[in-house]
Amino acid sequence: MKIVVTVKLVPDPNGEKKLDPATKRLVRTGVETVINPYDEYALEAALQLKERIGGDSTVTVFCMSPESLKESLRKALAMGADGAVMLSDSSLEGSDVWASAHAMSLALKRIGFDILIVGGLTDDGSTGAVPGALAEFLGVPCLTNVRKIEIADGKVRVERETDGGYQEVTGSLPMLVTTALTIGEPRYPSLKGIMGAKKKPIDMLSVADIGAADTVGSAGSKTELLSFAPPPARGAGQIVTPEDPAAGAAAILAFLKDKKLV
């Protein structure tokens, strides 16, 4: 069973995010780069699946990112992935959802997979649109927001989180699955894993390797970001200075009722 996990490298979510007004892109220099937290859940799901299936199952991590961030990908290998493939090319810069998913799909066709596990969202772009587009380009079924994956006799059986509970859905391989955060807390890499990660392969692919020259980057994108603006500043708020606690409570209740919150 070949399990492939897509991973994005994003600016540390604990740091402050800044947009460059000139390029209209997120500033990625001068901040730590980490694995997109949602993708760590996808990787955890993949590692658990491999442990359950056993045999000669492998977990391969796929990442589209500048080669300079290669070392940030080692954490995935330290957590237990068997190898990684990176699609790196300066021409990929500025790719929108369509162009990104298209390039990724070409690389993933080359890599091959039985099941492709994808985090539900990225911490930087947060479009949530890549998994669906990826499934479309790859021509495979897509089950989203999954909290449990089981594979038996070539059939996949998953539990999908819904607002009111969960659905049980089956499908056939190859398939794309996106993970919910309820799939399980990502494990820590171990020191042994860290010391061994250097020996695991990170294979490099270029845009030429996947034959996508005209469809990548800003030029190959179908959408263009025109402008952006920060959310409006909060109003001054309303300060109530009541006579006593009861009057204060009444004032808060009146406010909430007025806003139809209670």
Next chain:
Amino acid sequence: MTDRSAAARFEITDEQRQIAALAREFAQKEIAPHIAAWDREHYFPRSLYTKMDAIGLMGVLVDERYGGVGAGYGAYALAVEELARVDAGSAVTLSVHAMIGAAIAKLGNELQRQEWLPRLSGGDTIAGFALTESDAGSDAGGIRSTATRRGDGFVLRGRKQWCTNGTHAGVVMAMFRTGGVGPKGVSAFLVDPKTPGVSVERETEKLGIRTSNTCDLAFDDVYVGPEALLGGEGEGFGGAMTALQGGRIGIAAQAVGILAACLDASVKFAQERMAFGKPIGAYEGVSFKIARMATDLEAARLLVYRAAALADAGTPSPTLASQAKFFASTAARTHASEALQIHGGYGFTTEFPVERYYRDAKITEIYEGTSEIQQIIIARSFLGRL
């Protein structure tokens, strides 16, 4: 004298950086949400070390042959620093545990290594240290607890105080007098605290590092076999001093972690706190404190990493380890006070963590060799024994 050529080449490897990142993530997730309560309650988070052992941090210094990862002193220092940035108490628990493992690897025979090292690295066993007595601290060669021969083994008698990890230890490295007066009469022993006659007399309440366990251990006619003797008879003082040299890198790294936490908190507060219409960081009275803090942090880090790199290169420098500890601990204590000052009245309350950093910093100038002892070691390496 320190070796400039070796020191000039040190760098932090990718693996060390990742181990530091792991320790940071672990501390943020497993310690940070609880630290205020643990500190208030003098709580020793025993299960934290089961988790730390599961990911290999407890065996950071133990060789692969014995179940560890052999990641070396550089990784050890970075891990201790990152833990201390969140909680100085758990940092010293790890530091002392790892120091004893290193002492067993260095001084122990093959049987002792096989007996204890796999337990200290992946076996969920914590190591404790018992040297100090009521009348012998810095004067470690003056201990009075005795080990007397009985048959092949020894009978241990005496009281040890301020034993780090003592209550929760599965093995304690303890020093007893087997011979005449002075350092040459001291031997080191590895004692299982479950051995009849060993008891925890009391746990010490402390100003800081309250998540670290410190206790008095009583040894009342404790019989141990010959396999308990670590190193040769009369080699215990030297053994303890060897262990403490490695430990000093750990304590220096702990001080660096406290200092880094002070800087993190001070920068944040100085940017957010307004006074007279500006963030207080806009005033030189505050910004210069931060400039000095950041500079001393960087200098302390370089000393610690360099001392660790020399130890990893197989050319440890006791002088440099002492310099690192002396400098880093002085800087931590000084700047913890400045960090509190920057926070003003808020800093004096338990709503902000800097009062904890202030309480935690002081011990780094005292244990594993006081700053005065460090200066003696440093001065002697230049002057000789005059």
